[in-house]
Every structure is written in structure tokens, then in C-alpha cells.
Amino acid sequence: MPDNPSGLPPFARSWPQLYAIVIGSLVVEIVLFYAIMSWLS
Amino acid sequence: MSVLDWSVLVLTLLGVITYGIYRSRGSRSMDDYLLAGQSLPWYHVGLSVMATQASAITFLSAPGQGFADGMRFVQFYFGLPLAMVVLSVTFVPIFHKLKVFTAYEFLENRFDVRVRTLTSGLFLLQRGLSTGLSIYAPAIILSTILGWNIYWTNLLMGGMVLLYTVTGGTKAISYTHLQQMAIVTFAMVVAGFLTVRLLPADVGFMDALHVAGKAGRMNLIDLKFDANSRYNIWSGLIGGFFLQLSYFGTDQSQVGRYLTGESIGQSRLGLLMNGLLKVPMQFLILLVGVLVFVFYQYNPTPTFFNKQETDKLKQSQYAGAYQVAEIKHQNLAAQRQRAVADMQVALDADDEAGQNAAGAVLRQTDDALKTVKADVVKLIEQNNPAADTNDVNYVFLRFVLDYLPHGLIGLLIAVIFSASMGSIAAAYNSLASTTVVDVYKRLVRREADDAHYLQASRWATVGWGVFCIVVAQFANQLGSMIEAVNILGSLFYGVILGVFVVAFYVKSIGGRATFWATLIAEVFVVLSWYLDLTAFLWLNVIGCLLVVGIAWVLEMAMGRNANA
Numbered sequence: 363m364p365d366n367p368s369g370l371p372p373f374a375r376s377w378p379q380l381y382a383i384v385i386g387s388l389v390v391e392i393v394l395f396y397a398i399m400s401w402l403s
Numbered sequence: 404m405s406v407l408d409w410s411v412l413v414l415t416l417l418g419v420i421t422y423g424i425y426r427s428r429g430s431r432s433m434d435d436y437l438l439a440g441q442s443l444p445w446y447h448v449g450l451s452v453m454a455t456q457a458s459a460i461t462f463l464s465a466p467g468q469g470f471a472d473g474m475r476f477v478q479f480y481f482g483l484p485l486a487m488v489v490l491s492v493t494f495v496p497i498f499h500k501l502k503v504f505t506a507y508e509f510l511e512n513r514f515d516v517r518v519r520t521l522t523s524g525l526f527l528l529q530r531g532l533s534t535g536l537s538i539y540a541p542a543i544i545l546s547t548i549l550g551w552n553i554y555w556t557n558l559l560m561g562g563m564v565l566l567y568t569v570t571g572g573t574k575a576i577s578y579t580h581l582q583q584m585a586i587v588t589f590a591m592v593v594a595g596f597l598t599v600r601l602l603p604a605d606v607g608f609m610d611a612l613h614v615a616g617k618a619g620r621m622n623l624i625d626l627k628f629d630a631n632s633r634y635n636i637w638s639g640l641i642g643g644f645f646l647q648l649s650y651f652g653t654d655q656s657q658v659g660r661y662l663t664g665e666s667i668g669q670s671r672l673g674l675l676m677n678g679l680l681k682v683p684m685q686f687l688i689l690l691v692g693v694l695v696f697v698f699y700q701y702n703p704t705p706t707f708f709n710k711q712e713t714d715k716l717k718q719s720q721y722a723g724a725y726q727v728a729e730i731k732h733q734n735l736a737a738q739r740q741r742a743v744a745d746m747q748v749a750l751d752a753d754d755e756a757g758q759n760a761a762g763a764v765l766r767q768t769d770d771a772l773k774t775v776k777a778d779v780v781k782l783i784e785q786n787n788p789a790a791d792t793n794d795v796n797y798v799f800l801r802f803v804l805d806y807l808p809h810g811l812i813g814l815l816i817a818v819i820f821s822a823s824m825g826s827i828a829a830a831y832n833s834l835a836s837t838t839v840v841d842v843y844k845r846l847v848r849r850e851a852d853d854a855h856y857l858q859a860s861r862w863a864t865v866g867w868g869v870f871c872i873v874v875a876q877f878a879n880q881l882g883s884m885i886e887a888v889n890i891l892g893s894l895f896y897g898v899i900l901g902v903f904v905v906a907f908y909v910k911s912i913g914g915r916a917t918f919w920a921t922l923i924a925e926v927f928v929v930l931s932w933y934l935d936l937t938a939f940l941w942l943n944v945i946g947c948l949l950v951v952g953i954a955w956v957l958e959m960a961m962g963r964n965a966n967a
Contacts, residue, residue: 369445369668377671381488384678388484391682392636395477395623402616 408813427571448673469692482643487678514914535874617762897946
């Protein structure tokens with residue numbers, strides 16, 4: 363099923379790219395949390 | 404609470420309710436009433452989804468969890484962004500294209516009317532009972548701490564929501580969700596800011612984080628796979644993914660929120676917004692709890708945060724034993740204050756070895772304090788076997804009442820009401836829409852005009868509201884609330900998810916096999932719980948796998964023709 367491009371935010375060109383941003387943000391958060399934990403412990 | 408607190412509380416709640424009713428005026432059709440005319444933009448969808456999930460217990464329990472157990476609970480939400488992506492790819496386009504009011508309508512399209520009716524019936528049973536518990540859980544905490552009558556608190560909590568859900572429907576719920584999320588975010592940020600301000604003058608935010616880190620409270624990530632550990636990165640990513648997928652994909656209280664999006668794109672964006680914001684939001688709520696923990700390193704800490712229970716203990720035959728525990732607790736707290744002062748000196752001098760030494764003492768003292776607390780809990784149990792021995796839900800509210808300024812106390816009580824109202828409103832609405840669309844309109848009265856079904860939806864909302872408040876009035880018979888809610892969910896969620904997994908991903912299985920598999924699996928799950936065969940959390944996995952497995956076997960045995 364083709365993705366409907368309407369409604370996409372300006373920083374994303376397609377839905378798969380937006381999905382990658384959401385998953386990428388999760389990865390960044392996990393890495394950041396690990397760094398904070400290591401720094402403070 | 405002072406007059407100022409009462410004024411802030413009443414004005415905030417009145418403002419939210421009035422605004423919701425005002426913005427939703429003119430709901431003239433069932434589509435308007437149940438789906439807000441599918442007209443809402445992505446940010447409405449996203450905030451509404453978030454407000455539905457964040458119950459009052461989120462804002463009472465999560466800071467308490469941060470206080471007692473540190474930040475590791477944040478890992479529980481790691482599966483949520485992944486579930487949002489799967490929902491956006493699979494569920495949202497199908498639900499939108501079929502123009503369904505409820506998730507269960509899709510099941511008739513895919514299977515037959517029996518599967519639809521059975522699944523919606525299981526949902527109504529589970530959601531109706533658990534909404535009653537959702538009313539009772541914050542009400543009992545508020546009534547215990549503030550001395551309010553529990554029956555009137557239940558009535559107030561459940562009744563206020565009825566005012567705007569009956570008149571304004573989904574649109575009112577969505578607009579009030581916006582206000583509620585704004586109030587909750589503002590109040591929690593101010594509470595966090597003031598907690599740091601309440602620390603000693605020479606202790607800043609970064610110092611507080613260092614103290615928390617050395618005391619083992621900044622335990623954000625646990626990479627070790629351990630089936631017995633409730634919160635680690637793997638249980639969060641894998642277990643959390645399945646839990647969030649079943650909740651957002653098959654529970655009408657959530658499906659009804661993202662079906663209000665004006666297009667597939669807007670519904671998807673709302674869900675993805677939730678996927679982006681949920682983890683940082685939980686991080687900040689837990690951080691407030693960790694800051695409260697740091698605050699209590701410099702100030703006297705109650706042995707047990709539910710003061711009503713310790714007051715009863717003081718009047719009982721266990722008063723002497725309790726006094727001994729109190730003295731031990733005070734000595735340990737003094738030892739901890741010395742360690743935290745040493746830590747401050749080491750931090751100022753940038754002395755790594757000194758920080759680690761003070762940190763070790765802090766952790767040892769913390770363990771010893773937990774042992775004393777366990778002794779006090781035993782005394783409370785001996786004195787009153789029905790007592791609530793988990794004080795995690797009381798930590799934040801106790802801190803708010805004892806240390807935060809008047810005005811903000813009223814606002815934070817309003818936060819608890821707002822969060823509770825947000826999730827209860829969505830539940831009432833989902834119960835009404837499922838009753839009218841999947842039962843009344845499908846099985847009882849198939850031909851009637853839209854005005855009739857709109858009226859039926861309003862009456863169904865009233866009926867479910869009354870039912871849930873009645874359940875809340877009897878909920879004190881059920882022991883631990885959080886566990887009761889989780890057990891109730893686990894009895895049904897897995898089976899319902901199994902039906903949707905078959906519907907979406909196993910196209911070769913038909914309605915007849917799925918119907919019987921659902922019935923058999925539900926009976927097995929209830930029996931497993933009744934006979935105590937396994938820990939209740941596993942019932943979710945067992946229920947889902949049983950439906951898929953039994954349906955597949957039955958399909959093989961009966962053949963595709965039998966489904967035709």
C-alpha cells in the first residue's frame with residue numbers, strides 16, 4: 363500500500379523516513395541515558 | 404489544604420470542564436459524538452492518546468517509584484515508540500479505510516459477527532471493571548491523606564467526568580485532554596523546580612544529580628538479561644512492545660482516540676508524537692521522584708509514608724516495637740546526613756575517591772533503612788492484615804503537602820484529578836461506543852436514524868458511568884489496587900491481542916476457528932489464574948499464543964470450507 367504523503371511534517375520526506383526518525387530518537391535516548399548513568403555513578 | 408488550595412483546585416477543574424463543554428457544543432450526529440467527526444489535527448490526537456494513558460496513578464506512583472527504586476522504571480517504556488510505528492503502518496490505515504467506529508467492527512469484516520461480539524464483550528467486561536478500579540485507586544490515596552470520605556471522593560471523581568462526556572462526547576474529551584496535559588506538564592515542571600530550590604543553599608541541580616547517582620538512583624539502563632528482573636532494557640524493548648501494542652491496538656479507549664484524526668496521516672502523526680514524547684515525559688516524572696529522594700537525604704524522612712497506618716500502629720500493642728524501629732531509622736538518617744555532607748565536600752573539591760567513599764556509605768545506609776522499613780511493614784501487617792503496605796503511591800503527595808507552598812498544593816491535587824478524569828473519560832466513551840456500535844446497533848436495533856443512536860450513546864455513557872462508580876465503591880474488598888488492575892487486564896488483554904494477531908497476520912485462519920479458540924483460551928487463562936498456575940503477567944503471553952495456536956489447529960482440523 364503506498365504511503366499517503368499528505369500531513370507529513372516539513373522535516374520528513376516520507377513515512378518510512380519519519381518512522382526511522384522515531385526509532386532513531388529511541389536509540390539516541392538509550393545511548394544518552396547510558397552516558398548519563400555512567401557519568402553520575 | 405488552605406482556602407487558596409481549594410480555590411485553585413475548584414477553579415482549575417471548573418475551567419477544564421467548562422472549556423470542554425463549550426468547545427464541543429453542537430455534536431449532532433453519532434460520528435460527531437463518538438469520533439469528533441474525524442476532524443482533529445495530529446497534536447489533538449497525540450495529546451489525547453497521552454492523556455488517556457497517563458492516569459492519576461502515573462503522577463502519584465511514578466515519582467514514588469523514582470524515590471524508592473531510581474530511574475530504571477523508564478526502561479518499561481522503551482517498547483512504546485516501536486509499537487507506535489507498527490500501529491501507524493498496520494492498524495491505522497486499515498481502521499481508517501474501513502471507516503469503523505470501534506476496533507471490533509473490523510473483526511466482523513475479517514471474520515464474522517460472532518468473533519466481533521465475543522471480543523467486544525470481553526473488552527466491555529474488562530474495561531468496565533478496570534475503570535471502576537481506576538476511579539478508586541487515586542480516590543483512596545486522596546481520601547487517606549486528606550481525610551476525605553472515600554465514597555464521596557469516588558462519586559466526585561467518576562461523576563465530574565460524566566458531566567462533559569455525556570454532553571460533549573469525544574470532542575469534549577479531546578479538548579479537555581489538551582487542557583489536562585498542559586496543567587499536568589506545568590505543575591510537574593514547577594514541582595521539580597521547587598524541589599531543587601528546597602535543597603540546601605550550596606546544593607545545586609547538578610550536585611543533586613551526583614548525589615542521586617552515587618546513591619544508585621540514576622540507574623537508567625540495565626543491559627543484563629535477567630528474567631527475574633522486572634525492569635531491564637530487554638524486558639522494556641520486547642515485553643513493553645507487546646504490552647503497548649495490545650493496549651494501543653486493541654483497547655477501544657485508545658483506538659477511539661486516534662480514530663478522531665482527520666486523515667490517516669494525522670492519526671499516524673499523533674501516534675508518532677506519542678512515540679517521541681512518552682520516554683522523555685516518563686524520564687522527567689521519575690526525575691522529580693529522584694529529586695524528592697535527594698531532598699530527603701538532607702531532611703527528616705518518614706519511616707513509612709502512609710501516616711494513617713503508622714498512627715494506628717502507635718495506638719496498638721505494637722507501639723513499643725514501632726518505637727524501637729523509629730529510633731533505628733533516626734540514627735540511620737543522621738548517619739546518612741553525615742555521608743551526604745561528606746559527599747558535598749568531595750564534590751566541591753572534585754575529589755573522586757571521597758565521592759565514591761561517601762557514595763558507598765549512602766548506599767549501605769539506604770539498604771539498612773530499607774530493612775528497618777520492612778520491619779515496620781511487618782508490624783503494620785500484624786496490626787492490620789488488610790492494610791495497604793505499599794507506600795510508594797504516598798511518597799510524592801506526602802512531600803507535596805508537607806513542603807510545597809499553598810496554591811501549588813491545590814494545583815497538584817488538580818493534576819491528580821485531571822489525569823484521572825482524562826483516562827476515565829476515554830474509558831466511558833469507549834464503553835459507550837462499543838455498547839452502541841457493536842452490541843445495540845448490530846444485534847438489537849439495526850435500523851434507526853442517527854439521532855436515535857446519538858441518544859443511545861449518551862444513555863450508554865451514563866449507564867457505564869454509574870456502573871464504574873458502583874464498582875469503585877466496592878473496590879476496597881480487592882486488596883492492592885495496582886495488582887488488581889494488572890490482574891484484570893492480564894485476564895483479557897492477551898486473548899484479545901491474539902484475536903487481532905490472527906486477524907492481521909494469519910490470513911488463512913477463519914472466523915469459526917478463531918471464535919472457538921478465543922473461548923477456549925479465555926477459559927484456560929481464567930482457570931490458570933484461579934488455580935494459580937503462573938504469575939499473572941505471563942497470562943498476557945499465554946492468552947495471545949493460545950488463541951493463535953488453537954485457532955490454527957482448529958482451522959487445520961475443520962478446514963477452510965467450514966468457515967465459509
